[in-house]
Amino acid sequence: MKRAIALTYSLIVATMATATWIEHFRGTEFVARHLYGAWWFTLLWALLAALGVAWIVKRRVRRWSTLLVHAAFVVILLGALLTHLTASRGIVHLRQGATVDTYLAERPDGSTEELRLPFRITLDSFRVHYHAGTTAERDYTSHFTVSDGQTVLRGETAMNRIFTFRSVRLYQNAYDPDMAGSYLAVNTDPYGIPVTYTGYGLLFAALVGLLIDPRGTFRRLLSDARLRRGAFLVLVLLSIGREASADPLIVPRETADRFGRLHLLYSDRIAPVQTFAIDFTKKLYGRASYRGLTAEQVLMGRLFDPRGWDKEPMIRVKDAALRRQLRLPRYASVNHFFSPDRGYILGTYLMEYEQGQRDAFHTACVDMDAKIRLIMSLRDGSALALFPHADVYGAVRWRHPATPLSPGELPRMDALFLRSYLSLLREQIVKADYATANTLIEKLDKYQRLHAGGTLPSPMAERAERLTNAFPFATVLFIVNLTVGLLALLYTIRQLVRRHDAPRTDRLVRRATLGLLLLSFAALTLCEVLRWIVAGRAPVANGYETMLLIAWFTLLFAFVAGRRFPIALPFGALISGFFLLVSHLALMDPRITPLMPVLGSPLLSLHVSVIMMAYALLSLTFICALTALLLAAIGRRDPERTAERMDALRLLSLLFLYPALVTLGVGIFVGAIWANVSWGTYWSWDPKETWALITFMVYAVVIHTHTWPAFRRPMAYHVYLLLSFLTLLMTYFGVNYLLGGMHSYA
Template identity: 45%
Template sequence: MNSYSEMVSMTESKNESLPFVVRLDRFDVVNNPGTTAASDYITRFSIIDGNAVIKAQVSMNKIFVYCGVRFYQASYDSDNLGSILSVSSDRWGIPVTYTGYALLFFSLFCLLIDSKGTFRHCLRQLSHLDDADNKLEKGASKRSRKTVLVRIILFLLILIPSSSRAQTTVPRETADRFGKLLMEYNDRICPVETYALDFVQKIYGSRSYGDYTAEQVLLGWTLFPEDWSGEPFIRIKSSEMRQQLGIGKYASVNAFFRDGEYILGQPAYDYAQGTNKDAFHKACADIDGKLQMMMTLRQGTPFTLYPYTFPHQRTLWFSPFERFPKEMPKEDADYIGRSFASLFVAARRGDFETANSILDTIAEYQQHNGGNSLPSKGKLTAEKIYNYLPYTTILFIFNLILGLVTLVCMTLRFAKATRPLHILLSLSLLLLTFVLALRWIISGTIPLGNGYETTLAVAWMAQLFVLVFASVHSARHANASNLIQLMCAFGFLISGFFLLVSNISLMDPAIGPLMPVLNSPLLSIHVSFMMMSYAFLAITFFCGLAALVHPRMAGTLQVVSRVFLYPAIVTLGIGIFLGAIWANVSWGSYWSWDPKETWALITFMLYAIALHTQSLPWLSRPRAYHIYMVLCFLSILMTYFGVNYLLSGMHSYA
């Protein structure tokens, strides 16, 4: 592709000739440092308009405009010798559309600031609510409190997995040295410790195996596979698979080989070919993928430990068992192959002093040859702290238990304890803030780039909004402890639920670089507004559930729910249309009827219905209102989870 002579209108199915010629000068794929993962696509081209030659450049989210024609980076040829640009011309449509968006944003904000509006009326109504009928009895017997505490402890003990012990691995000191080395993983340079934790978590479902750390487990499978193949290390989640194959909850590699036959071969093949997509075949394909991951350790291919910086300053990381480029000096290639082989031999014969020395030389090699691909000390420290504990797992257990205990205490009329709940919820918020800050430091981008991070964001915002509401309401109404206690319970349960979801297998917690299309300042603004709306709407959902369980509080909870509904509608509307602006900036199209976009619009319209109590009098009745709000939350689940995992589209990454 060297030139374009036609332009397709974005609104009509007709072709129009461009009044100038476009010539491609150069196309480049820019990779993240030390990896082959693209961070941007850049097209440099010339516009030839008569005798004038105008130099231009476009990349992802950065357009070029000439004579009202907007150029966008759309795609490129597989040989990297051609670039595909999309073009649009809409001189009058863009200002008219953006003016409409501005009026929409203003009208949405008016819902919150209009002194005669329903939202302000709900705030005044909430401030005059009499919660005398909802007062709780003070005090509780020590025996009852001890019973609750004992049950919590027993629950926590159940969560601790049973341990088993493999036969052979390396000492903790050697494993720790290995874990501090750097490697290319998930399209970024990170400590081997991160890869080891992900490996053990994916296969075994925990961060360690018996008394062994993740690094010891990783080296055990790499150096002593014959000893580890008999260990019940592979977690089998599918009960159907366990029943049909006659295996337990944890199986060894050897369990999948019977009479010289690989028992997962045919089911995994059938699933890959699409001939059978049932739960059993899906589970077999999943375990087959994990077994293949384990087999690659024997070959050493995952260990991209050796960087080499080319003369043009581009750094790539290599494993010891791949073909090296011709530009690499022979002494470097020889060292890479020799050092890992020497490490293998030393560890196998139990000479861990020599093994430690080899690991130290590899670390020196990395520092000397890593170039600009090496992470800063600040990033490495943040990642070390991030890897130290399973923070989100601790938080979801803590928050769910606290939320349930708070509800039980309210039901059993235990003593009110709003201040301790404030403190505990604040501590939970601070810890989650700390986790998000660590991810931000490690990745270098705001943690809103995938489903895992946005789930954490919803949990964070829900806690923040509940704390603000509880703090403001307690300052104005000293006798409103019942409502405040309930709101704190909501904060714990909502955040605990979303943190629990972030820990399920569908969510990948691995930290990686942003896709090029997401590398835009509008990402954080658009996603933040969407996540705020989801957090607000989650609170209305829990208000509905609580009202259906405790009808006496239905009237009060309806007012509380409407107080959160209005900012939810405002943030959801702004988030949707900010996304449309971003789409126009990136692709020249405001709306593509992508499943995520469509379901977000459906959600917006469903919840907007609840604002029209005068047109729909039945929504004024507390019970009907709460039932409607509970049912509406199904659209949130579809928008956030269903679209991501059941449908495919531009937003499937989210």
């Protein structure tokens, strides 16, 4: 029976992993129909549940937490089966004033059929809500009337707000461009959802029970005699050429700083001009400054002296093939991209890209074209939405100098101010009359505060953003954490192989390491708080922010574990340093942007935060495994002592692994509840959620030591954990950058 369980379990994991890659090439509809929706895939899950129950009965398992965990999974699978067999999903299209009583339901083969609703529904109104002063959508709301012949009821739906009537759940889905129509998702699942939610409740209780059960493995680990007698002191981290040209116009720093304190509409939010200037300079040059000039000076120079700055070699050309093909230097000027005989040298390659040539070279051409277009948008003023004014409905819009204006849209003096302001400022800058230029900047600041209404950020948010702009948290902290972690780990390894103790040195190194990491943790906490203040939401919206959050949790867990296991400190420093390094390497966009409407849910913040905690803990088990295998390689002359240390590292790893599995399980299923509230389906087999489930299933194997006693041996345990980390890498980085999907941050 044990082999049958292993085979079925492995087949399910392999099928899910393979399906995510097939989906990448064949599409979601194909895998939904031929893999996830296939009868044999359902049968595999049913077989696994039956074999698991039979094995528990055979082994006469009596521990309540273990029984509850497995019972919860059986109930969840039963709920999924009921949903698969009895639920109906579809879309109803409403037009204002029209009454409908049917919807288009999805069939298993991907087609649709028209089914009748148990009531009639009439759309009364639809409204899009925007973030103040921007065109970024904050929410959608449909107001309607439903009637079943006996009851007439007014209702509404919005993102993350469901309307339920006669066992039918309606979700806001989309809307017509003319704002007179709305699409609502329809979900009828009266049996599957209650059973599934019951399973989730049992699972949450069971996972917590794994940590608090006095007879459970985790509590026994905490009571291990080696912790009481300080045997882990053996492992203590005692730790721890360019083209010549005339100089372009350079605006004095004081004037540029004043200009940077103005506000503009950028990335669908109102931000300081300084933020745009920094992102502008980073996009072109790769750094936040250029030859000792601040980002604001670069921005104003490019804005008011385009010809002079077109000669500046500040456009970084990262792709080597692009440099070779177009004979470009590593840092090129705008003039390099325009030839008297060829015109815009990227033009031909951009056309080839549009015609389907999507290789690395043509993709690099598109990326380079984005930099040139950014410069051109600054030149024509379309990047500078500096001028707020309320429309006839009282909603504030931020306009740029090139915004088309209809007659009477703005008062005559305001329209003149919008059209002529940058020209007036340019005139003073070119004449080097910076006193008058400063006065003009002050006038625009007063104009913004007069007309922006409530769209300007609060003084606290403004100060927070300027502080975030001033200090490159990720860059500095990844250097600190990696350096401290590497030196501390090397010292620890040296300590493990030396024959004589040096308690004074050990104590000094440990205090220094702890002090540096506490400073790093405080700085990272400040970074997270500042981003929260600026964005007005939890900083969990993109890949950059989740990397910072994982680094923060990793350090937090390292401090907690470090009280008993000092070796956790270098582990935490290294892992957090690597996550901060990834966020620094421009692989992820650090810009702060508003959330999509569907993401504005407390459940989502909880889901992401708990998942990030799990990833941080699992990363620490990886470092434990890596250190143990390194000790095995260098400690062959003293095998008994090496075996003792590897077993101690296994104990430490398990203390990370149990809460990691609990938080990962809770995070996955909180995400499922959020998805059901937002999308009308609690599981859609998106690549990210599929790989998160794979990660959970792979890591869960190693705690079943009664079934698989081989994992009681430190070598087998650490090798398995080392390889299991590949699933975590795939869940986060593989899905983000290779597979895509609705969860992708790339």
